[in-house]
Amino acid sequence: MSTTIAVILFVAVTAYAVFGGADFGAGFWDLLAGGAERGNAPREVIDRSIGPVWEANHVWLIFIFVVLWTGFPEAYASITLTLFVPLSIAAFGIVLRGASFAFRKTVYRTGVRRDFGAVFAISSVIVPYCMGAVAGAIASGQVPAGGKAGDPWSSWVNPTSVLGGVLAVVAVAYLAAVYLVWDARRLGDPGMERYFRLRAIGAAVVAGVTALVGIFVLDADASYVFDGLTSRALPLVVASALCGTASLVLLLRDAHIGARILAMGAVASVVVGWGVAQWDYMLPTSLTVADAAAPTGTLQAILAATILFVLVVVPGFAILYTLDQKSLLPDEGVD
Amino acid sequence: MAVTFAVGAVTGTVLTFEFGLLWPRFMGHWGEAFGVPFAFEGIFFFTEAIFISIYIYGWRRLRPWAHFWTGVPLPVVGVLGAASVVAANAWMNSPQGVTLNSAGEVVDVDPLRVIFNDAMPLMAAHMIIAAYVVGGFLVASIYAFAMLRGRRDHYHRIGFIIAFSVGAVAIPIQMGVGDSLARWVYNNQPEKFAAIELVPETESDVPETLLGHLNSDGTVSGGIPIPGLASWLSDPSTGKDTVVQGLDTVPESDRPTIREVNVVHLCWDIMVGFGTLLFLLALWYWACWVFRRDMPKSRWFLRIASLAGIVAIITMEAGWVVSEVGRQPWIVYNKMKVEDAATANTGVWITFILVILLYLGLAVTTVLVLRNMSRRYRLQDGSGDDDVPYGPSGPNQAAREPVGDGVTV
Numbered sequence: 001m002s003t004t005i006a007v008i009l010f011v012a013v014t015a016y017a018v019f020g021g022a023d024f025g026a027g028f029w030d031l032l033a034g035g036a037e038r039g040n041a042p043r044e045v046i047d048r049s050i051g052p053v054w055e056a057n058h059v060w061l062i063f064i065f066v067v068l069w070t071g072f073p074e075a076y077a078s079i080t081l082t083l084f085v086p087l088s089i090a091a092f093g094i095v096l097r098g099a100s101f102a103f104r105k106t107v108y109r110t111g112v113r114r115d116f117g118a119v120f121a122i123s124s125v126i127v128p129y130c131m132g133a134v135a136g137a138i139a140s141g142q143v144p145a146g147g148k149a150g151d152p153w154s155s156w157v158n159p160t161s162v163l164g165g166v167l168a169v170v171a172v173a174y175l176a177a178v179y180l181v182w183d184a185r186r187l188g189d190p191g192m193e194r195y196f197r198l199r200a201i202g203a204a205v206v207a208g209v210t211a212l213v214g215i216f217v218l219d220a221d222a223s224y225v226f227d228g229l230t231s232r233a234l235p236l237v238v239a240s241a242l243c244g245t246a247s248l249v250l251l252l253r254d255a256h257i258g259a260r261i262l263a264m265g266a267v268a269s270v271v272v273g274w275g276v277a278q279w280d281y282m283l284p285t286s287l288t289v290a291d292a293a294a295p296t297g298t299l300q301a302i303l304a305a306t307i308l309f310v311l312v313v314v315p316g317f318a319i320l321y322t323l324d325q326k327s328l329l330p331d332e333g334v335d
Numbered sequence: 336m337a338v339t340f341a342v343g344a345v346t347g348t349v350l351t352f353e354f355g356l357l358w359p360r361f362m363g364h365w366g367e368a369f370g371v372p373f374a375f376e377g378i379f380f381f382t383e384a385i386f387i388s389i390y391i392y393g394w395r396r397l398r399p400w401a402h403f404w405t406g407v408p409l410p411v412v413g414v415l416g417a418a419s420v421v422a423a424n425a426w427m428n429s430p431q432g433v434t435l436n437s438a439g440e441v442v443d444v445d446p447l448r449v450i451f452n453d454a455m456p457l458m459a460a461h462m463i464i465a466a467y468v469v470g471g472f473l474v475a476s477i478y479a480f481a482m483l484r485g486r487r488d489h490y491h492r493i494g495f496i497i498a499f500s501v502g503a504v505a506i507p508i509q510m511g512v513g514d515s516l517a518r519w520v521y522n523n524q525p526e527k528f529a530a531i532e533l534v535p536e537t538e539s540d541v542p543e544t545l546l547g548h549l550n551s552d553g554t555v556s557g558g559i560p561i562p563g564l565a566s567w568l569s570d571p572s573t574g575k576d577t578v579v580q581g582l583d584t585v586p587e588s589d590r591p592t593i594r595e596v597n598v599v600h601l602c603w604d605i606m607v608g609f610g611t612l613l614f615l616l617a618l619w620y621w622a623c624w625v626f627r628r629d630m631p632k633s634r635w636f637l638r639i640a641s642l643a644g645i646v647a648i649i650t651m652e653a654g655w656v657v658s659e660v661g662r663q664p665w666i667v668y669n670k671m672k673v674e675d676a677a678t679a680n681t682g683v684w685i686t687f688i689l690v691i692l693l694y695l696g697l698a699v700t701t702v703l704v705l706r707n708m709s710r711r712y713r714l715q716d717g718s719g720d721d722d723v724p725y726g727p728s729g730p731n732q733a734a735r736e737p738v739g740d741g742v743t744v
Contacts, residue, residue: 056388058348059381065351066377069362070370077363080355081678088686091352092693098345099697102338106704147363152682294367294444301446305374312378316385323389 001300002293005071006282008306009064010275016060017271018175018264021168023057025176026050027097027124028169029199030117036110042180043117045192047105049183056320058094063309071302072292075282077147083137084149086130086156093127096120128172129165133157136164139278140222145287160221163214170210171267174203178247178263182256197251200263204248208241211270224284228277236273240266338708340388342701346694347380357683361666361676364441368433369667371446372422379416383409414463421459422450428524428658429454430667453523457516458658464509465651471502472613473644480641483634496630499640502647503617510614513607513654514568520661521569524668525580526590527661530599532565533558536581541565546604548597553583591663599661602653609650616643 026046033039033046069076080087096119104116133156137143140160144150155161177200184192218226229237247262278284282292293299354362362369389405397405426432432448433441475498478491521528529535533544535553543565547558563575570577582590591599616639623631662668666676 056344056384058344059384062348062351062377063381065355066370066373069354069366070374071367073363073366073370076355076366077359080352080362081359084356084678084682087352087356088682091349091356092689094348095345095693095697098341099700102341103700103704106338106708147360149679294370295442297444297446298367298371301371301444302374305378308375308378309381313381313385316382320385320389323393 001296001303002071002290005067005293005299005302006275006289008302009067009071010272012060012064012067013275014268014271016057016064017171018268020057020060021128021172021267022175022179023050024097024124024128025172025174026180027101027121028173029176029180029196031121031125036114041189041192042195045180045184045187045189045196048187049180050101056317058098059313059317067302067306070298071294072282072289073294074145074147075143075287075292078143078145078150078283078287079134079138081148082143082150082152082155083134085152086133086137090127090130090134093123093130097123097127125169128168132164132166132168133161134164135168135274136161136222138283139164139218139225139274141224141284141286143283145283145292158221159217163210163217167207167210167214167270170203170207171270174200174207174244175263175267177203178251178259181251182260185256200251201248204244207244211241222284224281225274225277228279229273232279233273233276236269236276240269240273243269338701338704340391342697344384346697356686357678358666358676359678361671364671364676365430365433365667367441368430368444368449369423369426371444371449372419372426375450376416376419376423379412379419382412383416386412417463417466418455418459419450421462422452422455424658425454425458426450426452427666428452428458428662428668430670454519457512457519460512461509461516461654464505464512465654467505468502468509468613469644469647469651471498471500471505472640472647474498475502476641476644479637479643483637483641492630495640499620499630499643502613502643503620506610506614506617510610513610518569521579524662526582526585527599528569529580529582529584530591530596530661531603531657532579533596533600534565534579534581536583537578538581539566539578540575541569541577541579543568544600546601548600549593551593589664589669591661595660595663599657602656602660605653606650606657609646609653613643613647613650616640 026049030039030043030046033042065076068079100116100119100123104113104120107113107116137150137156137158137160140158142150142155142158142161177196180196181193181200184190184196215226215229218229243262243266247259247266250256250259250262280288280290282289386405386408390402390409393402393405426449429452431452432445432450434443436442475495478495478498481491482495517528517531520531532541533547533549533555534541535549535555540563542560542562544555545559545561547555547560549555566573566575566577566579569579582596619631619636623629664672664674666673
């Protein structure tokens with residue numbers, strides 16, 4: 001039973017990385033787009049591609065937290081006690097990011113737009129970094145079991161956390177670039193299509209290099225996860241590399257939908273790979289999933305809630321997504 | 336709307352961080368029980384978020400009936416969501432459905448008993464009806480304000496009548512439910528009831544003290560005592576002979592402090608007092624319908640009605656203060672104290688101040704941006720709050736006026 005709930009938890013983590021990640025990545029490219037003049041065209045594509053309605057993607061994050069604190073309360077207490085700082089920064093970043101993005105859409109003056117845009121873009125980079133650092137801290141065993149606090153700083157300022165943070169930023173940037181190529185094409189802007197294609201390739205290369213460096217970091221700093229990644233999670237690592245490469249090939253050949261799906265696959269298999277690699281620990285290597293799990297009654301309730309989630313929320317999301325893709329849900333503001 | 340949606344979504348997301356960042360020990364110890372109603376609340380909340388965004392964003396593009404149907408799930412999931420989240424709070428008052436071992440750790444959970452704990456039905460009903468009271472009077476107060484400014488067209492009349500009727504139906508029901516809930520507290524949380532009624536020592540023939548406060552030596556001063564009423568209300572069958580348990584029956588460390596008692600009592604008076612005023616206003620409204628076949632149109636009625644929304648909000652918040660402060664020092668009644676549940680992290684004060692500043696900044700910016708937008712829209716097409724693609728049609732429908740000095744922000 002605890003295994004089922006842990007799998008549900010990880011499916012939600014993967015969904016957040018794939019769906020929410022691209023929103024953060026768009027902010028990354030917004031940050032690098034240059035001054036108000038030069039960056040106008042790419043920002044236009046970004047603005048049209050993600051509406052404020054996509055803040056709804058945070059439902060995944062909320063779901064993750066609810067399952068974690070209900071199903072694995074001890075692990076949740078340990079994580080929030082130890083990683084107070086990066087989680088607080090991430091929380092601030094999420095608020096600033098979503099709000100300033102919505103504000104930017106509604107104001108005219110260039111100066112104000114630039115200020116809101118800067119807050120949106122910078123926090124879009126900081127939040128995935130913090131999330132990645134939190135993942136790195138958990139993977140490298142910096143979070144002690146028993147609802148106790150680990151070190152408030154070295155727990156997330158260490159090689160594995162830095163690796164996790166950088167990898168998260170690069171991965172969401174890559175995802176977003178691939179999505180934005182498709183959006184630029186829908187908008188009929190070949191210049192921007194080229195622009196984001198170049199960036200997708202660049203991000204993919206950086207992601208590949210980061211992953212290679214990461215192997216050595218993990219070997220030295222997070223041996224349990226390293227062993228997992230090189231044994232039972234190895235197929236997923238290989239799958240990620242293959243998906244990533246194949247998505248670039250498709251991108252160069254203008255097969256955008258395929259490229260999108262494969263890019264999602266590349267990111268998803270890394271996240272799932274992390275989960276498989278640290279199995280059967282919730283907090284390697286001090287707390288196993290089975291030991292961390294709540295009593296059976298609670299787990300059954302979570303399972304029931306999850307089934308309801310799949311039956312009710314997922315179709316709702318599908319409707320929302322379809323209507324948005326058909327441009328039936330126009331934004332207000334400056335168009 | 337996009338702005339309010341985005342700001343609402345992100346500030347709501349942060350709440351799930353705060354549970355752990357502020358109350359790690361509480362969540363670590365009781366998460367397996369307390370989290371259960373939240374898991375279901377999450378489902379209803381997500382459904383609400385999705386359908387409300389379809390409803391809002393699809394307003395102009397979807398066909399009218401298709402659009403209407405996307406709104407239908409909203410009240411259902413809204414009520415269910417409210418019931419679930421109140422169930423979590425009710426569980427803190429009545430922590431049932433958990434089996435503890437000798438070390439006090441949770442070893443078994445009965446999810447249904449956790450959700451449907453003894454405090455839940457009355458608390459959930461009280462809150463859901465409160466939501467209708469607040470929603471009804473708040474919306475009505477905006478129309479009342481507009482009518483005071485001379486906008487007495489068909490649209491404003493309908494807007495007022497629908498909203499005010501909701502509030503005016505809900506408020507008498509609310510008083511009945513509240514009365515039952517108070518009796519539940521009398522039976523199950525005697526020290527909270529003692530704080531509410533300002534009862535330092537156990538006795539019968541307890542007066543209902545309006546205002547007044549408890550001194551540190553255990554005497555009550557000030558206020559207007561109504562002899563025997565508190566006893567009589569606690570159990571009408573035994574009348575003023577009903578014994579009300581005093582604060583002194585519980586060790587000092589396990590009951591609210593003197594200051595907390597005074598806060599609870601004051602907020603109780605505010606809740607009951609303002610609730611009664613709203614009830615009288617509703618009586619005025621219904622009396623006019625019965626005797627004159629029309630809503631009251633005097634300026635005095637509209638003036639009071641335009642304040643009813645704010646009064647309703649204060650009433651509801653005062654009720655929450657009674658419930659929460661009255662449970663002190665416990666976070667989980669008779670099981671865990673607040674001081675053992677909160678974070679010991681010293682950085683929490685820094686983040687607290689930052690959060691206050693951030694939310695203040697957000698609130699100000701949101702209002703500025705919204706005002707800016709509404710000004711721009713009016714300049715563009717002169718349409719205002721009655722600019723809807725479909726809706727009630729009536730005699731004055733053609734007489735839409737350009738909005739120059741409206742109250743919509």
